[in-house]
Amino acid sequence: xxxxxxxxxxxxxxxxxxxxxxxxxxxxxxxxxxxxxxxxxxxxxxxxxxxxxxxxxxxxxxxxxxxxxxxxxxxxxxxxxxxxxxxxxxxxxxxxxxxxxxxxxxxxxxx
Amino acid sequence: xxxxxxxxxxxxxxxxxxxxxxxxxxxxxxxxxxxxxxxxxxxxxxxxxxxxxxxxxxxxxxxxxxxxxxxxxxxxxxxxxxxxxxxxxxxxxxxxxxxxxxxxxxxxxxxxxxxx
Numbered sequence: 001x002x003x004x005x006x007x008x009x010x011x012x013x014x015x016x017x018x019x020x021x022x023x024x025x026x027x028x029x030x031x032x033x034x035x036x037x038x039x040x041x042x043x044x045x046x047x048x049x050x051x052x053x054x055x056x057x058x059x060x061x062x063x064x065x066x067x068x069x070x071x072x073x074x075x076x077x078x079x080x081x082x083x084x085x086x087x088x089x090x091x092x093x094x095x096x097x098x099x100x101x102x103x104x105x106x107x108x109x110x111x
Numbered sequence: 112x113x114x115x116x117x118x119x120x121x122x123x124x125x126x127x128x129x130x131x132x133x134x135x136x137x138x139x140x141x142x143x144x145x146x147x148x149x150x151x152x153x154x155x156x157x158x159x160x161x162x163x164x165x166x167x168x169x170x171x172x173x174x175x176x177x178x179x180x181x182x183x184x185x186x187x188x189x190x191x192x193x194x195x196x197x198x199x200x201x202x203x204x205x206x207x208x209x210x211x212x213x214x215x216x217x218x219x220x221x222x223x224x225x226x227x
Contacts, residue, residue, distance in 0.1 A: 009151075033215050042201065043154075045215035088153060096162055097142060097207070098169060099216065103153040 002027050002093040006102035011077050013109055021105045023072040023089035032065050032072045035088045079109045113137050117202050117219035124226045126193040132187040132222050134202030141207040143185040146199040160185055161207060192226045199223050
């Protein structure tokens with residue numbers, strides 16, 4: 001059974017600071033995804049990571065994947081208030097079509 | 112382009128009642144899935160389908176039924192609602208097969224269900 005764990009679960013950070021969210025998964029996975037969810041809203045796709053060493057960047061967010069360590073990271077650079085949201089990672093269960101989500105990291109950015 | 116449409120947006124049921132949550136997509140996506148979201152537990156996969164006539168169980172399938180008679184529709188049925196099924200339900204879809212298989216899920220706006 002695939003387990004996906006994120007930490008921290010809650011992150012309060014000051015504007016302008018850097019931080020990293022970690023996503024560990026327990027078994028082999030073909031694909032790793034990152035999503036963002038604003039309060040009361042649906043989920044929005046951020047990144048799809050397909051291979052070991054993959055790195056993708058969009059604005060102040062950068063995601064990476066280490067399949068050997070079964071670890072993905074979401075790095076936030078110089079945080080701004082607009083990044084306040086809940087961030088989820090999700091991994092496919094082996095080569096199946098089951099996409100399993102982590103519990104999410106709630107990020108609050110304050111002045 | 113409507114994307115993934117879920118109805119209703121809100122629903123209140125009494126214990127033991129049945130209902131169907133509707134999900135439709137107009138993107139000709141082969142893959143569709145249902146998740147429930149509960150505080151502190153992220154999203155948990157209920158059922159999924161890789162094409163018309165094909166469905167499979169996810170992490171938490173008990174108490175829910177699905178069918179996929181067309182590519183566009185993937186309804187979720189609660190046969191006898193229980194308070195433990197109070198949650199926000201999301202339907203999602205994506206292409207499948209070839210490079211588009213690596214596309215992320217497209218989510219609907221969710222259905223907030225309360226069972227009293």
